[in-house]
Amino acid sequence: MSHSNWQFSSLIATFLLLVLGAVGCAKQASPEGGPYDMTPPRVVRCTPEMGSTNVSARRVRITFDEYIQLERGEDKVIYSPPQRIPPKALVNQKQLVITYQDSLIANTTYTINFNRAIKDYNEGNYIEQYVYAFSTGDYLDTMQVTGQVLDAYTLEPVPRILAGVYETPLPADTLDRPMTRMTYTNDAGHFTLENVRDGNYYAIALIDMDRSYSYNAPNESFAITADSFRTQVVPRSALTPAEELQTDSLTTPVDTLAAQADTLSSKDTPSQKGGGETHTSSTDSTVSDSISPYVYLPNDLLLLLTRPKTHIIRLERLARRDSMSLVATFTEPIDTLPQLTILSPDYLTTPTSYYPDLSMDGKSLVYWLTPHASLAQDSLVVAFAYPTTDSIGSPINQLDTMTLRAPKLHTPAKKSSLKVPTDTLVQPSDTTAHRGATIELAPVQITSHEGIHKETTRDSIWITYDVPILAIDTTRLHLAKLIDSVPHPLSYQLLPDSIRTTRWLVDFPKEPGSTYRLTVDTAALTGLYPQKSAPVEKECKIAAANELGSLAITLTDYPTESPLYVHLLSSKEEILATAQPDSAGLVSFTELAPGSYFLKLFVDCNGNGVWDGGTYPAMQPEPVRYLPHSVSVQGRFATEQKWEYDGTPLAKQRPKDLEGAEKDEHTTTPIRDKKRDLNVEYAQRMRERYGKRWNPTDRERKIMGLPSREEERLARERGDFTEIGAKPTEDTTEDTETNHDRQGEIR
Incomplete structure (x- = not known):
């Protein structure tokens, strides 16, 4: 091989190696940045210290173990007692600095409730509940009040609303002062008020629309205890098993990152005034009660939230849709029929000058006018009294006087064979009618019940027309019971609907397992306007008793x-x-x-x-x-x-399988979904990519909440270890799934 050929072959080989190397690199998965930090920030230091007494400084400095951010602090942070001038909250890297603008009150316990307001800077992990407390006096108030808020109509938990206490007595009309101590309910509607001074209180829950921390408007949802109560601490041994169960079930989840142990022990004697106690739990009584022989009462308050009817009813329009009818449209269904009085022209001022017809949804109302030759030319002056609501939803009556102009004249389109609709009904003397229009039979419908009584003996059969029905010719209406497909005539009674003038009820006794046929002949109905009704026929089957x-x-x-x-x-x-x-x-x-x-x-x-x-x-x-x-x-x-x-x-009591999909003014905010744990998905990806070669470090395992390498080794020796990130197969046994939850699932 010549030197030139050898060089050319070397170049070709080098090129192929480069291409294969590039392809191989392309097939490799891109590296990941390691496990995700799912842990919220931890408090490492407070100045003054948590639970300090005789505090005079108006600045609080809280240091965390990582960079933080304060989200919507003005909405989520609660200062108790309430401040006339809101304190300023500033974040400086890992520190949160709270500066009080008002002078501090002597001998008072102050708390700052951070309700999902603090999160780490990068991953956005929230501290669910963190309460910082200090006192300007010689002791820290340590009483606790625990309860739950339910919607009064649906008995669903009411999440993320304000709950607090008022000292007795209560104001007579509205709560014109902020709550004494307050917090937010969790996703299950539970709440725990900490650092409460011993005394008599009413508990209240509130959807605080104006951030006044008080009930001061009838359009605010609220709940309040029927009777006052007194805070107390009792030995756990004095509770009955049922009361102890309530204590466990009505407590809010504790933020384990910030919770501190209760200083009460079996040797402590709790003071009813809180003076001899230095309880510094920052979140909830669950941890403290689990290790303390004492229980804070009341621990089972139940508040039922009343939601006001917030449907704002407004008259959208009252219009003359054509020469023969008026239509009133409302934003919400109406309970009572409006009163229409026609002031002009004179021939419509009699009581029978119009016929109202309410729609099925209750939002629109048609007024059919009595026929008259001059309707197409004359404007109407009407007085309309109708139900409505004010700005906060309270019902009021409104009276409007308005002029409804005559409809515009319609002229036939030149050189066009299209039929132009001109009016609801064609009148020979109505100049708005398009000349040469073909008069057709007006349609008639036969409808039955659509609810739970459909096809039962309580089913209903209605004759529905396009215009008010004045009379029905019984010689042109035939009802029969079908026996072996042979009709046997039946007697019946005709009853006009009191609200909907366009339908009549055909009333007759029904028997289980029977089939009935109703036949309406041509021109059987006499409507408000001279038109012929079309024929119609329908069969109605009644279910058998079995x-x-x-x-x-x-x-x-x-x-x-x-x-x-x-x-x-x-x-x-x-x-x-x-x-x-x-x-x-x-x-x-x-x-x-x-x-x-x-x-x-x-x-x-x-x-x-x-x-x-x-x-x-x-x-x-x-x-x-x-x-x-x-x-x-x-x-x-x-x-x-x-x-x-x-x-x-x-x-x-509320059944878990009750969907509650049809919502109305009584319903509640849906409960927030649990936060997705990204480390579960990360472990599965690593396992699929590297198989048994993937062996995270102890630091990575700690981040993901997994056992250390040594703990894994011991678990393997015992034979109860499941591979990290392994997906359970269809034939995985219950024991294997349990082991997977214990060893491989990331929390």
Whole structure:
């Protein structure tokens, strides 16, 4: 081989090696930056120290173990007692400096509640709850108050709202001063107030719309204890097992990064005034109670939040849509019909000059005008009295006088064969009608019930027309029962709807397992306007008795002083039917389609037939109860269910499988999802990429919350170790999954 050929071959080989090397590098996965820091910042030093007494300095300096940031401090940080001039909070790398602008009050315990306001600078890990406390006097107040806030109507926990206490007595009309001590509820609606001075209090929860830390407007949601209570500390041994269980279940999760041990021990004698106690827990009583023989009371307060009806009803428009009708549109459904008075022209000022027709959703109302030759040319002057609400949702009545102009004249389009719609109904003398328009039969509909009574003996059959129905020719309406497909005529009764003038009810007794046919002939209906109704026919099938079931509920230990209503609910909390118990406490629902149902009741204390929330300060919300589980109804069977009124604690009554998808003004904020742990995914990626070669260092293991290498070695020797980051297979046994949770799952 010549020298030139050898050089050329070397170049080719070198080029191929470079290409293969580049391809090989391209196939390698990009390196990762190691495990993720999922740990929130830790407090390493406070000046003055946590729990200090006789403090005179107005500046607090808190140092953390990493760089921090303060998110929305003005919204999340709570200063107790409330400050006339809000303190200034500044972050300087790892330090948080709080400077009080007001003078400090003598002999007072001060707390700063950081409610998810502090997080690390890079990863955004929050400190869930951190409370810093100091005192300007000789002792630190150490009492605690624990409770839970539930929505009064749905019994759902109310998360992330203000909860606090007021010293007695309460103001008569509104809470015109801020709370004495306050905090926020957690995702489960629980709250714990720390560093409370021993005394008598009312507890209150509040959706504080104006950040006044007080209830001062009727559009604010609130809950308040019916009676005052006194703080106290009692030996744990004095509690019954049930009370001790409540203590464990009604405490908020502790921030273990900031929690400090309770200085109470079996040798300590707690002072009722807090003077001899230096309790410095920064978050919650869970840790302290678990090691202390003493329990802070009350620890089981239950506050029921009343949400005001915030539907703002407004009249969107009252317009003359054509010469024959007016339409009023509202922003929300209306409960009462408005009053329309026609002031001009004179021929429409009689009581029968119009016919109202409310839509099914209750948001729009059509006024059909009595026919007259001059309607197309004359404007209308009307006085319209309608229900509305003020800026905070309180109902008021509004009266407007307005002029509705005559509709514009429509002229036929030149050289066009298209039919131009000109009016709701064609009148021979109406100049707005397009000449030459074809008169067609007006459609008629036959509708039935769409709720729980559909295809039962309580089903309804309605005849619906496009305009108000004045009369129905019974010789042109035929009802028959089909027996072996042969119609047998039946008698019936026609009843006009009191609100919807465009439909009439065909009332007749129905038998289970039967099929009925209703036939409406041409021109059977006489409407407000001279037009012919179209023919229509429909069959209605009633389910057989063996296709339906029934439900009988026996209530026990329920209050009998006021009426009580029981709701049958769907899984979306839609009210399907309502009944009242008899003198023996029996509530019955019959002709039910097979399926699962839920039960809810309320006590109508004021006897108005609807549920009412609380009124500050004296009236609590009307009691609401749920059967804690669903009830299954089967065809052909009568299901019996016993229901003890208070057989289950109120906080545990709402069924977990009740969706509550249909929300109204009583509903609550959804509970926040748990934060995703990125280290679980990181460990799985490393395991898939490197297999058994992946062996993180002890430092990385500590970050991820994994056992050290030595602990792993010992676990392997015992035979109970699961590979780090390994995904469980379909045939993984329960024991293997347990080991995986203990060894391989990142927390």
